[in-house]
Structures are given as C-alpha cells and as structure tokens.
Amino acid sequence: MPKIAADGKNLTVLNLFSTDSAEKQDSLLAAMREIVDAAAYEGWMSSTVHSGQTKFGTANFIQWRSTEDLETRYAGEEFKHRTLPLFGEITTAIRLLQNEVVFTQQKSGVEETEIGPSRDDYTAIDLYGVMEPTQDALVDALGAGQKWLQDVPGYRSHIVLRGLRGRGIEGKWVVVYSQWDSKEAYDAFRDQPAGERSADRQKTDAQVDAFAVWRDSNTYRVVHTRAAGE
Template sequence: MPIIEPENGSLTVFNLFNTTDSEKQATLLDAMRGIIAKANYPGWRSSTLHAGVAKPCAANYIQWRSIDDLKERYDGENFKHNTVPYFTDLTTSVHLLKTEVVSVQTKDGDARTEIGPDRDDFTVIVLMGCESKDQSELVSLLDKPDEWMRKVPGYRSHSILRALDGTMVVNYAQWDDAASYQAFHTMPEEQRPAHDRQMRARGKSLLTSRDANTYEAVFSQSCEGYAS
C-alpha cells in the first residue's frame, strides 16, 4: 500500500471531484479505477482513490516524482481532449491541489502511515484556506506532536500537508469509524485540553476558508517497485 511520510520525496497531489448524486459518484469512481489500474505515466508513483461518504464526491491521493512529471501528464493531448471533457460532464467541480507532506502522527507514535482500502480507515480530508503569509504559522500550529490526540478513542493518524502555492493546508486524518470521529469533532471545547483549545482558536483566526468531507479508500495502485 502507498505510505504517507514527510521524507519520501514525493509531490503529493489531491485530485478532488464533486458531483450531484450517488449514481454519478459511482460512474466517476468506476472511471477513475480504470484510469488508475492502467497508470504507467513517467514519474507516477501511486494513486489511492477515495469515495465520499458524507456527500457524493471522490478524492484521488496521488504521489508523483516531480512537478515536471505531473505537468507532462496533464499537458498530454489525450488528457486535455478526452479525459478532461469526460470528467467535466460527471462533476460540478474539479480541484487539483499540489502539496508536500509536512508531518505525520499516528496513534502508535510512527512518523508514517499506510493508506488504502485494505486498512478500512474512516478518512477525513480537511482543506484549510489561508493567506500565503499565514501558511507557515498555520502549519506550525497543526504539525506539533500531540500526545492527547493519541489517546482519543478511535484516532488512528493525521497527516499535515502544505499547498505549494501557499494558499492552503490539508489535514488527512484516519479514524476507526464515523462514530469515533463524530464524537471528537463535536466534543465541547471545555472538554479539550488547554493547548488544543489555544491551537484551534489561533488556527481558526488564520483561515480564509474551511472545507471537510469524509471518505473511504476504495482502490489503490502503485508503480512497480514503489511502496512509499
């Protein structure tokens, strides 16, 4: 399975698709599975497809060797004239976000985590928009080791990624199930430790937008000889 870790040298791309209903989501996921299963592009390392749970959408977590490899793929004639129009018809929006992994924390203290359908994670992807001047501070708030989080029931991991254009920070989190995540998400502020309350308050003041959705990983593929 693909691995998230800060030191693997990959460009991490989130390809995010929104659509209108479960039928179009199913068609979108089938089409993405077909593309991923046949992927052999220069510089492509892995793709992990996620199906939206809370709303009809999809997310593809992709690892590339470099931005140049990504550009070569998306500048291709087949991609521009066939792939893009097809997905435009299926979706209400498509967002391509180029990032790098800053930190990973897991329940067991590892600095890396696997992703893929075999793990059965309940996955949450949070997109936090910010001014470029505030991105470093927002990252520093979110990427600090947090022993309290490791003890939260149902918590598995969270990974912090920064957008290369400076306008966003992503939290990719893994939980046991929807109930444990919901209990954490709706936990009253007074039940959280002081450091968490302070971090959340300062973090919210830096945001220009926030968008979150829940997912399950449904398909994953890596290039031959690449596992992280």
C-alpha cells in the first residue's frame, strides 16, 4: 500500500472528479481502474482510486517523482485526446491538483499513514480555497493546530497538502485527507454542535473561518490501488 510522508521528496497529485449519477460514477471508476492498471509512465509511483460516498464522484491520490514527469504525461497524445475527452463526457467537474504533503498525523501508537483498499478507512477529503498570503497560516491551522484530533473518537489520521498548481481550479488551496474508523464516527465529529466543541477545536474553527475563502468536501472508500512495478 502507498505510504504517505511529509518528506518533500515527491509530488502528490489529487484528481477530483464530480458527476451526477451512480451509473456515471461506476463508469468513472471503471475507466480509472483501466488507466491505473496499465500505467507505465516515467516517474509515476502509485495511484489509489476512491469511490465517492456523500456525493457522486471519484478521487485519485497519485504519487509522482516530479512535476516534470507529470507534465510529460499531460503533454502526451493519449492524455489529451483520449483520457481528458473520456472523463469530460461523464463528469460535471474535473480538478487536477498538484500538491506537496506538508503534514501528517496519526492516532497515537500508529507510526505512518497508509492508504489502500485492504484497509477499512472511511476517508474524507476537504478542499479549502485560500488567498496566497495566508496559505501557510491555513496549513498550520489544519495541521499542527489540530493535535487535539488524536483525542476524537474514531479518528485515525490526517494529511495536509499545500496546493501548488492545478487545472480546473483558481487561486491557491489546501487539502485535508483524513481517515476514520467509520461513517458514524466521522459524522459524529462533523456534526457536533459548535457549543459542544472543545476550546481547541473552536480555536481551529475560528482560524479556518478567517483564512478559507471557499470549501468543498466529499467522503470516500478506497477501491483500488497499484504501484509502479506491480
């Protein structure tokens, strides 16, 4: 299974696809599996496909050696004339996000973050738009500022990614990729009334409200993964 570390060694790409029906989501997943299973691109390291739960859509968490390798893939005839047109037919929105992992945190006793279909994680991906001058402040609020998450029932881990450049998106962004024991645990955390939240959480909420200019989110189950050489 892919392991996620904030070591600055590789490029992390998060491709988010939105659609409007279960049938189109199934078509997206099938197309993504086909591409992942055939992947042999220079510099490609791994891809992990996610199936949308709260809203129709998919996510692909991809590790690349470098931006240059990814741009070579984007410049290829297959990507421009087959992959993008195919996804364009069955999606309502496409976001291709290049990021760097800048923070990881796990439940106490867990040494590293792994993602893969053999795990039973209930995964949330939260996307925050931000103005460039306050991007680092938002990263800190969502990363080191959330050590208190380790005490939340059902929490497993979270990763913070700083947005670098992307397609289908304007401005800068920050992504939080979090893993939970179950849908019930995540929903209980998400829906906790503001007045019942801890002082630390309320502080984080206030910081995020001050820095984020828009938000989008979905929840997922990991359904497929493959790494180079497999």
